Each structure stands twice: as C-alpha cells, then as structure tokens.
Amino acid sequence: MPLEIYKRGTRFWVRGRTDGLDGYTERSLKTSDRKIAAAKVAEIERKARQRAILGSDAPTEADELTFAAAVMLYDAKLADANYLLKIIPELGPKRIKDIMPKMVRDLGRKLYPTAACDTWRRQVVSPTCAVINNAHQEKGTPLIRVKAYTGAERQKQDELRGKQSRTERTPGSWHWLAAFREHSNSYQGALAFFMFTTGARITQSILMEPRHLDLQNHRILIPAAKGHEEQWVSIMTELVVELANLPPRNGRVFGYQQRWGVYKAWKSACDRAGIEYIPPHSAGRHGFGTELVVRQGVDPRTAADMGRWSSPKILLDTYTHSEEGTTSVHDAFRRGKPEEFSVANVTSKKMGK
Numbered sequence: 127m128p129l130e131i132y133k134r135g136t137r138f139w140v141r142g143r144t145d146g147l148d149g150y151t152e153r154s155l156k157t158s159d160r161k162i163a164a165a166k167v168a169e170i171e172r173k174a175r176q177r178a179i180l181g182s183d184a185p186t187e188a189d190e191l192t193f194a195a196a197v198m199l200y201d202a203k204l205a206d207a208n209y210l211l212k213i214i215p216e217l218g219p220k221r222i223k224d225i226m227p228k229m230v231r232d233l234g235r236k237l238y239p240t241a242a243c244d245t246w247r248r249q250v251v252s253p254t255c256a257v258i259n260n261a262h263q264e265k266g267t268p269l270i271r272v273k274a275y276t277g278a279e280r281q282k283q284d285e286l287r288g289k290q291s292r293t294e295r296t297p298g299s300w301h302w303l304a305a306f307r308e309h310s311n312s313y314q315g316a317l318a319f320f321m322f323t324t325g326a327r328i329t330q331s332i333l334m335e336p337r338h339l340d341l342q343n344h345r346i347l348i349p350a351a352k353g354h355e356e357q358w359v360s361i362m363t364e365l366v367v368e369l370a371n372l373p374p375r376n377g378r379v380f381g382y383q384q385r386w387g388v389y390k391a392w393k394s395a396c397d398r399a400g401i402e403y404i405p406p407h408s409a410g411r412h413g414f415g416t417e418l419v420v421r422q423g424v425d426p427r428t429a430a431d432m433g434r435w436s437s438p439k440i441l442l443d444t445y446t447h448s449e450e451g452t453t454s455v456h457d458a459f460r461r462g463k464p465e466e467f468s469v470a471n472v473t474s475k476k477m478g479k
Contacts, residue, residue, distance in 0.1 A: 129171065131155070131163050138163035144174035188266045193225060193254075194218035196261035206253045212237055213254055222258055222267040230254050230272050235283075242291035243275035243283050296404050297447050298322050298413025299421075306409075310395035313381040316365075316372050317388070320380075321410025322417070324348070324359050325433030328388065328406045334379040341366050348434070357434060415445030 129142040129151075138160065141152035155163045173190075194214055202210060216233055217225060233254070234246025241249075251272050261267045275283075284290050303322055307315035321331055330349050338347040340358070344366050350356045361369075375381030382388055388406060396403040404413075414433055418424040419441070426438035426446075435441045 129167055131160075131167055140167050140170070144171050189221070189223060191222050191261060191265055191267055192218065193220050193222060193257065196222055196257050196265075196267070199264045200257045200260045202253070202256075206256065209249045209253045210257070213250060217254065222261055225254075225258065225270065227270060227272040230270070231275075240287045242287070242289075243280045244291055247275065295408045295412050295447065296402060297416035297445075298404055298409035299417065302401060302404060302409065303413075305399045305401045306395055309398040311391075312372060313375065314388075314391060314395055316368050317380045317382075318406070318409055319365060319368065320346075320361075321406060322413045323362055323365060325411050325414035326359075327411060328385045331410075332378060332380055332382040332385055332388065335377060336374050336379060339369060339379065341370050359432075359434075412445050412447065415441050416447045419446045 129140055129144060131138055131140055133139070134154070136158045138155045138157055139153065140155055140163075141150075143150055155166050157163050157166070194217075197210055197214060197218075213233070216236070217229075230251055231246075234241070234243070234250040237250060238245055255270055255272055258267070258270045262269045280291060298318075303318055306318055310318070317331055320326060321328065324346070326348055333349045334346070338349065340346065344363065345358050345360050346369075348357050348359050369379065372379070376383055385406075392406060393403050411433070415429060418429040418432070419426055426442055430436075430438040430441045433441065433445075435445070
C-alpha cells in the first residue's frame with residue numbers, strides 16, 4: 127500500500143510503503159498540521175526514490191542533516207540558546223558536513239564586529255561546535271575542531287575596537303569587602319560576603335531559596351551551574367548568623383530574581399564607599415581564590431576542592447592574582463641566599479684583590 131497519512135490523537139502519522147521501494151513503515155510525523163505532515167511525507171518519498179536510483183551512493187540522514195536540525199537535537203543551556211539564535215540565520219540551512227572550521231571562525235567577526243576574540247570564541251565558536259559535535263554523537267555527522275584565535279589576532283582586533291581584552295581582574299579582599307558592606311544594603315552585603323567566602327558564582331547565589339539553607343549544620347546547598355551538580359558547602363559561623371537574620375525577599379535568600387538586577391546597585395555601593403568598582407564575579411570567586419592561595423597560603427588542591435573547580439590548574443591559571451610581584455620574588459631570593467654569598471667578595475676576586 128502507498129504511504130497514507132492518518133491522525134492518531136492530535137498528531138498525524140504515516141503508514142505504508144514508498145512506491146514499493148522500502149519496507150512497510152508506520153511512524154509519527156510529530157505534527158498536528160496537515161500541510162506540514164504532507165510535506166514530510168513528500169520528503170520521505172523523495173529520499174526513497176533517491177535511494178532507489180543511487181543505491182549505496184545515496185545521501186544518508188547524516189549527509190543531509192542541517193545545522194538548524196542539529197540545533198533541535200542539542201539540549202542548550204539558556205545562555206547558549208541565546209547565542210544560537212544569532213547563529214542559526216547564518217548556518218541554519220547549511221548541511222553539517224559543509225560547515226568548515228574557517229567558516230565558524232569568521233562568523234564571530236561578522237556577528238560581533240566590535241567584540242573581542244574571546245567573545246567570538248564564547249558566543250560563536252563554542253556553541254556552534256557543541257551543536258555540531260553533539261550531532262556527531264546522535265547522527266554520525268563529522269566532528270569539527272576550530273583552532274583558537276592567536277595572540278596576534280587578539281591584538282589586531284583590540285586595536286580595531288580601541289579596547290584591550292583580557293585585562294587583569296582585581297580580586298576581592300577582606301578590606302574591600304568591609305568598605306563595600308558599610309555602604310550597601312543588607313542583601314548586597316550578605317551576597318558579597320557569601321560569594322567571597324564560598325567562591326559561589328553570581329548565577330548560583332541569586333537562585334538560592336530558603337530551602338537551600340541548613341544553618342543548623344552550618345552549610346548551604348549550592349545550586350547546579352556550568353555543568354557542576356548541586357553541592358553542600360560548609361560556611362563560616364559569622365555567615366550563618368548573618369543569613370539567619372536576613373529575611374527572604376521575593377522567595378530568594380538574597381532577594382534578586384535575575385543577576386543583572388545586582389550590578390547597578392553594586393556599582394552605586396562602590397561609588398558611595400569611594401572604593402574601586404569590583405564586579406560580583408571578581409569580588410567573589412576571584413577574591414576567594416586569591417585570598418586562600420596567594421594571601422593565606424592554602425594549598426591549591428584544597429582551595430580548588432572547596433571552590434568546586436575541576437582542577438587546581440584552572441584555579442591557578444584564572445582565579446589567583448599576584449599582588450606583590452617583583453618585591454615578593456626578590457624577598458624570596460633573599461631568604462634563600464646563603465650567608466657566604468657576597469657580591470663584594472665575588473667582585474674582589476674578579477679584580478684580583
């Protein structure tokens with residue numbers, strides 16, 4: 127029997143054989159729109175005829191898969207989904223196998239001409255590669271690897287946009303935190319204290335609800351973020367007391383519904399305090415890493431575990447910041463210098479004295 131469209135519940139299905147070319151099939155067309163269902167059946171018949179004519183040379187499903195179709199296979203997080211909305215008009219109709227690494231690399235400049243190379247990587251290259259490589263796992267399409275932007279490319283783009291990328295972050299400190307808290311409201315102050323002493327991200331922090339608190343046992347359940355599962359974290363007694371006296375607002379521990387609601391008030395508190403504006407991530411997570419490893423000498427493995435980094439290398443490469451520079455290096459050499467070493471003695475010997 128030829129292919130027949132019929133309705134089962136609210137969805138259209140198809141059953142039958144494709145002009146005798148394939149075996150019997152019966153499956154959902156996954157639509158309640160008759161026109162869409164008819165178009166899908168027409169495509170099924172077209173591919174069947176193509177297979178009949180070309181045999182083993184006929185394109186497979188993987189050959190025909192477009193980027194737009196691959197996006198539908200990918201379970202994107204909210205941030206990636208927003209980035210993909212700008213990418214789909216450019217790559218959507220293209221077949222996965224036709225998308226070359228250079229095409230992806232160049233797309234960043236087209237979509238974000240005044241952005242830094244790091245932004246291109248984060249908002250174009252990474253989500254595009256994630257979609258394509260997920261399709262490889264699901265449908266067997268080719269993998270893609272896009273090389274990183276070079277230092278020369280970053281410098282050239284920075285010159286074009288008149289702004290330097292990868293500027294050194296100023297991490298939070300106890301002194302900065304004390305000044306900030308004097309001029310912030312109770313929710314901002316508690317939020318800053320919490321992030322600085324736990325290394326929590328701003329997105330995790332604002333999601334916290336009263337159910338995440340177990341103050342009796344001096345711990346908090348950090349919500350999941352960036353691929354990390356939710357996790358219980360012990361907190362300082364001083365923070366336990368502060369949170370116990372902080373009434374929930376808008377159903378959240380720190381009162382904010384979205385992270386962008388934090389920044390304007392945060393900057394205003396810095397201005398009132400007359401201190402450098404350090405954004406929440408730098409004040410919290412960067413401050414946590416620098417305070418423990420650089421200032422207090424906690425071993426990186428312990429600090430990485432407490433801050434929920436996957437490895438000490440990530441902590442050391444990104445979240446710790448040198449504060450004494452040349453002076454600390456010279457002091458270290460002086461501490462290690464043996465007593466018998468003397469510049470004067472060496473100079474005298476060379477001069478034959």
